[in-house]
Amino acid sequence: MKLFDVTIIGGGPIGLFTAFYCGMREMETKIIEFLPYLGGKVSYFYPEKMIRDIGGIPAITGEELIRQLEEQARTFEPTIVLNEQVVGLERLTDGTFLLTSHNGEKHHTRTIILATGFGTLKSARLDLEEAEKYEGRNLHYTVETLKNFSGKHVLISGGGNSAVDWANELLPIAKHITVVHRRKEFSGLERNISNLRNSTATILTPFVMEGLSGEDDQLSSVRVKNLETEEIQNIVVDEVLVNHGFSIDLGPIKEWGLEFENSSIKVDSFMQTNIPGIFAAGDIASYQNKLHLIAGGFSEGPTAVNSAKAYIEPEKELKPIFSTNHF
Ligand SMILES: Cc1cc2nc3c(=O)[nH]c(=O)nc-3n(C[C@H](O)[C@H](O)[C@H](O)COP(=O)(O)OP(=O)(O)OC[C@H]3O[C@@H](n4cnc5c(N)ncnc54)[C@H](O)[C@@H]3O)c2cc1C
Structure with a gap:
């Protein structure tokens, strides 16, 4: 040696x-x-x-x-x-x-x-059984390249700094951004949170991701649940970015x-x-x-x-x- x-x-x-x-x-x-x-x-x-x-x-x-x-x-x-x-x-x-x-x-x-x-x-993994199938495809924990999200409907899950920052960063290039967060309040720089709230993004709070479905390892729809009303929505997606901490x-x-x-x-x-x-x-x-x-x-x-x-x-x-x- x-x-x-x-x-x-x-x-x-x-x-x-x-x-x-x-x-x-x-x-x-x-x-x-x-x-x-x-x-x-x-x-x-x-x-x-x-x-x-x-x-x-x-x-x-x-x-x-x-x-x-x-x-x-x-x-x-x-x-x-x-x-x-x-x-x-x-x-x-x-x-x-x-x-x-x-x-x-x-x-x-x-x-x-x-x-x-x-x-x-290590990024915190999405705590759903089906998640593994889509990881490395269109379920992401980090943004390796912005290009992946260009012209796409992107669902971002999380409410901390990273989720807020990425939502703002992706807004100009994505077709649409939906942000799902389990609390009503976001954390991070006030200026960035205001930008997000005043943007075209759809903000779903207090919601959590509850189920994933897709075809051929490509995630195409996310089931989200309102924690107060238990209302369920199915959201059609191209890319999902999970920022649940690390x-x-x-x-x-x-x-x-x-x-x-x-x-x-x-x-x-x-x-x-x-x-x-x-x-x-x-x-x-x-x-x-x-x-x-x-x-x-x-x-x-x-x-x-x-x-x-x-x-x-x-x-x-x-x-x-x-x-x-x-x-
Ligand atoms: C979101 C964010 C934004 C930032 N922005 C800035 C900025 O604008 N300007 C600035 O100056 N700083 C910034 N920082 C801080 C900056 O990133 C860090 O100060 C810098 O990365 C420290 O470098 P490092 O090499 O000491 O450690 P790291 O970048 O953490 O690298 C350490 C490496 O060691 C590896 N490692 C750990 N343990 C082991 C092991 N046992 N065996 C093998 N490998 C191991 C890890 O995998 C990792 O790759 C930012 C930090 C964050 C989180």
């Missing part, structure tokens, strides 16, 4: 930039990501949203940012492993680490950088003996956790006045890499070196 200098757990924006910086320090690098794709929360929740708070980039979609980060990360050809959740940690007698994934795969590494965000992301879970990493504060891992100014050789960057790293923004993680990643480099080769420079020196 190849021994890597550093294994980055998590292929979100911070894991990707961290991998690039590892290459700058000539470290053999591996990224392990649970999802089948890179980009973390950006790819999962908001690939088509405009990001406007990264210095030097006035506006960029999430998808384009991740495309560029991936290109940058691949500069030094790190090993990238997808579809694996790291669950086990073992410290070997020589001080190196053996990581185990949920499927039993093993990864040998000198140091670890945790770029796990708050953990692995879970984020660090899983067994919580049992590794790391010190936590505010559900995140405590680090010092070197991004060192309480376990020597394990560092953290991005959303999972906790310290005073922490900013949960991509721009913040872009500085934490290189700090963690420099610390990991100094951990492996104590005589090496801990301070960052300008990128122009490396090309």
